[in-house]
Amino acid sequence: MSGQNLKTPVYLSIMATILAAVASGIGLFNGDLYHDNAFVKSAWYANDWVTLVVVVPLLMIALRLSKSGNFKPKLIWLGLMSYLFYNYAFYLFGAAFNGVFLLYVAIYTLSVFVLILGLMALPVQEIIGASKILRGISIFLMLISIILCLVEIPPCFAFITKDKMPEIVIKSQVHTSIVYALDLSFVVPTMVLGAILLWQNNSWGIVLSAIMLVKCFTYGLVLTFGTLLLMKKGIVNDPLLPVWIFITVGGLVGLFILFKNVKSVSLNNF
Numbered sequence: 001m002s003g004q005n006l007k008t009p010v011y012l013s014i015m016a017t018i019l020a021a022v023a024s025g026i027g028l029f030n031g032d033l034y035h036d037n038a039f040v041k042s043a044w045y046a047n048d049w050v051t052l053v054v055v056v057p058l059l060m061i062a063l064r065l066s067k068s069g070n071f072k073p074k075l076i077w078l079g080l081m082s083y084l085f086y087n088y089a090f091y092l093f094g095a096a097f098n099g100v101f102l103l104y105v106a107i108y109t110l111s112v113f114v115l116i117l118g119l120m121a122l123p124v125q126e127i128i129g130a131s132k133i134l135r136g137i138s139i140f141l142m143l144i145s146i147i148l149c150l151v152e153i154p155p156c157f158a159f160i161t162k163d164k165m166p167e168i169v170i171k172s173q174v175h176t177s178i179v180y181a182l183d184l185s186f187v188v189p190t191m192v193l194g195a196i197l198l199w200q201n202n203s204w205g206i207v208l209s210a211i212m213l214v215k216c217f218t219y220g221l222v223l224t225f226g227t228l229l230l231m232k233k234g235i236v237n238d239p240l241l242p243v244w245i246f247i248t249v250g251g252l253v254g255l256f257i258l259f260k261n262v263k264s265v266s267l268n269n270f
């Protein structure tokens with residue numbers, strides 16, 4: 001990835017990172033910002049803490065390291081940008097209208113542009129896998145996809161066959177489930193595609209898997225922290241907490257294994 005090709009998405013990433021820090025800071029320290037019910041507010045607070053304390057610092061580090069020739073920080077950077085895309089889609093389409101709506105629009109839009117430009121500039125075919133151990137990561141990603149489907153698809157069929165509203169829609173008191181919408185349209189298909197291509201030792205499989213592993217770690221933290229907040233407040237006792245912890249740890253371990261077993265064929269490592 002040449003410095004010239006990288007210049008524009010890096011600038012856009014810096015803008016998105018700053019805006020994400022501002023939006024999450026306002027969400028945490030302005031108690032009157034969110035107009036949702038207690039269940040949804042706990043989710044926003046969990047998102048804001050993880051964004052401000054984990055994702056923003058990691059983005060700053062990844063952007064700094066992306067100036068080097070090593071391609072691995074670039075994959076982490078794109079993975080973190082996928083977190084911003086996914087995370088702020090929740091705020092943009094799922095939060096009750098509030099005073100920082102335009103920040104959500106900006107962060108979401110910038111993250112989309114960065115992902116497009118970043119992936120276009122990435123010399124994907126120069127990234128190769130060095131071990132069949134990567135198939136273990138394929139299995140992990142496919143397993144997470146199956147878990148999400150088992151959790152989210154049956155309530156949809158229950159509504160079709162029994163007119164039973166999904167519990168998450170009832171708890172959030174909104175017109176639909178933004179969680180189901182984003183997971184089943186973005187997360188699951190991308191994970192499945194990444195897992196299949198990684199199993200075939202395809203370079204795109206390495207890239208997509210790295211991005212989704214970063215997302216597993218970061219959003220696994222959100223789900224874990226959010227569930228703990230809800231349990232502490234006595235709002236809900238989520239039996240899926242061990243699953244969220246598994247996704248968080250699995251994402252981090254999987255990323256470590258992936259990076260230990262991939263390399264660039266370029267002598268300059270772009």
